[in-house]
Amino acid sequence: MPDGATRMFDGPVTGAAVAASIGAGLAKAALAIKIDGQLRDLSRVIDRDARIAIITREQPEGIELLRHDAAHVMAQAVKTLFPETQVTIGPSIDTGFYYDFARDQPFALDDLAKIEEKMREIVRADQPFVREEWPRDQAIAHFENLGEHYKAEIIRDLPEGEIISIYRQGEFLDLCLGPHAPSTGKIGMGFKLTKLAGAYWRGDSRNPMLQRVYGTAWASEKELAHYLFQLEEAEKRDHRRIGRELDLFHLQEEAPGQVFWHPKGWTMFRILENFIRSRLEPAGYDEVKTPQLVDQSLFKASGHWDMYGANMFKVEHDEGARVAGIKPMNCPGHVQIFRQGLKSYRDLPLRYSEFGACHRNEPSGALHGIMRVRAFTQDDAHIFCTEDQVVSECEAYIRLQLGVYEALGFDKIDVKLALRPEERYGTDAIWDRAEGSLRSALERAGLSYTDLPGEGAFYGPKIEFHLHDAIGRTWQCGTLQFDGVLPERLDASYIGEDGQRHRPVMLHRAILGSLERFLGILIEQYAGKFPLWLAPVQAVVATITSDADDYAREIQKACIAVGLRVEADLRNEKINLKVREHSLAKVPVMLVVGKREAETGMVALRRLGGKDQEIVALNDVIHRLSIESAVPSA
RNA sequence: GCCAGUUUAGCUCAGUGGUAGAGCAACGGUUUUGUAAACCGUCGGUCGUCGGUUCAAAUCCGACAACUGGCUCCA
DSSP states (O other): OTTSOOOOOSSOEEHHHHHHHHOHHHHHHOOEEEETTEEEOTTOEEOSOOOEEEEOTTSHHHHHHHHHHHHHHHHHHHHHHOTTOEEOOOOEETTEEEEEEEOSSOOOHHHHHHHHHHHHHHHHHTOBOEEEEEOHHHHHHHHHHTTOHHHHHHHHHSOTTOOEEEEEETTEEEEOOOOOOSBGGGGOSOEEEEEEEEEEGGGOTTSOEEEEEEEEEOSSHHHHHHHHHHHHHHHHTOHHHHHHHTTOEEOOTTSTTOOEEOHHHHHHHHHHHHHHHHHHTTTTOEEOOOOSEEEHHHHHHHTHHHHHGGGSOEEEETTTTEEEEEOSOSHHHHHHHHHSSOOBGGGOSEEEEEEEEEEOOOOGGGOBTTTBOSEEEEEEEEEEEOGGGHHHHHHHHHHHHHHHHHHTTOOOOEEEEEOOOSSOOSOHHHHHHHHHHHHHHHHHTTOOOEEETTOSBTTBOEEEEEEEOTTSOEEEEEEEEEESSHHHHTTOOEEOTTSSEEOOEEEEEEEEEEHHHHHHHHHHHHTTOOOTTTOSSOEEEEESSGGGHHHHHHHHHHHHHTTOOEEEEOOSSOHHHHHHHHHHTTOSEEEEEOHHHHHHTEEEEEETTOSSEEEEEHHHHHHHHHHHTOOOOO
16 A cells, blocks of 8 residues: 555455455545556456555546546547547547547537537446457457447557457447546546547548547536636736737738737837847857848758748749748858858857847748747857867756746746657768767756657757746747758868868757747736836836826936836826726836825835835835846846 | 638627627816726727628628637748
């Protein structure tokens, strides 16, 4: 037992019997049993000494199991209501489950309610889940006879000799590894079908599209309600909504995937850009700027034209005689700067940075607010170095990057190592060394990470840094990519100690990735309540009566003189209204002045969301706000 | 790009074949006001675009576009 206790039985017993021997309550709550770390059905017979743990809905494994059970019940409900539908796969996911179905007629939104109602019937009926083991041929024949060709295909693809387990609940049979709860009643009513989507069979866009139904499932109805409430709260911090409410930016039909930055949003953009600049300069980067419109020959030489030409914007010029591409990345341009003049090993490492505006014709379905756009600005840089310098350069970059994330208030970052893809340039030897270098750098920096096999770029492996948005989606922001190919293709070289020409290694790296995306994430992270250094308007001077107008103007002027971003609200309105409006606009500080303050040279300082105010001398306020507005350091 | 859905005033949303609505915002006036909504009044829409059906279309049909949620993709 997990608590260290031991129980003896005369002979083999089922998990259910073990649970019952401990107590009636546990027997009722039990969903599955862990035998020597393996999750099993309660009906599984234990015929030897083992470490066991009874799993209930209180444990994460228990919830996951219930979500998987719910997927089965959904498949059963769909087969009952729409018998011509084929079932395919239906796993549990983070907050629930889904099931992919194949049918000619797509589901309608109304069908979800019907399916959900049928699921509730099945749960109420409390049908037992029964595990059976079938011979492979019998299983294939069974599903083929039912017209379940996808299921038959899955079984055919299982390795020979694998036990084929089938779970039965009522009339419904499904191929499944298990385990499952003893019966459908255990699922309870804390579930809800949420959305309808298309999904390719086996995740491959060359395959037919299936109908995916998503659901969410929880241990109780209360937890379900809590989750739905959280979703609503998350929606309130959606960057598209806050972007409009705070007048930061807008998007419109004539320029899909491109941002119209309003003055306040652009202020934030520049602050963020300058913040990165302030970090890059001490780290030994040299900022450059390269052309937007470049002849196709350069992109053909780099390999991008072949690999991504379909997603590049192209422009005919010289009356159609020539074709240029709008740059989709900055690397070929940086190589051109490197190639100017002869470089010595003494010049390396060379670090060229650029706030490069790039355009990519992203698929229409991929666009999302300002997070996934067609025109974006990368905080890009390319490090040209010798192979010996790779690990230390990577490590230095990782530390620089983590420092930036920390300063911006992010601590939950997923680190991934994307390894060689099928379609790639360069020899296996180069890839072995490249992947090895990135691993060493990650280890030296003490980061834990997960491998992503096959996900690397065509020219090299990469480290990806992913951040989470308000509703749990993750976005790739920072990246570090090893490139042993481009210097060769674009003929970049340096003179080594031996007097011979050598190829440098190129490291592509970006900390924020896309400034547009990163601002989107920051908006959601802070829900629009930005720290003072980032807030587009740091304070509003609000007057109580027109007697204080001149004083208010004086305050605004004094603040602007020390670099604070301050507006004055002299409208003929009640202070209540002004407080309300600037609070809704999420201005961090309000400086309220009436006749009293004007006469004494004081200011009533009020913080966003605060209940009370503080009467402070004008010079004091300016001093304090200046200090608080400092860009995060170290 | 694929599947599903959405598109009506600046915003949020009603409006199921018969002259387009509400709240908030905006604008004008009155109010000089002490920390999250003063009062009165006014303006505002070729109902995403184009085409079709009909005596008549926001409403029915078709195409296209943009957006949303997924899938695929993301140099």
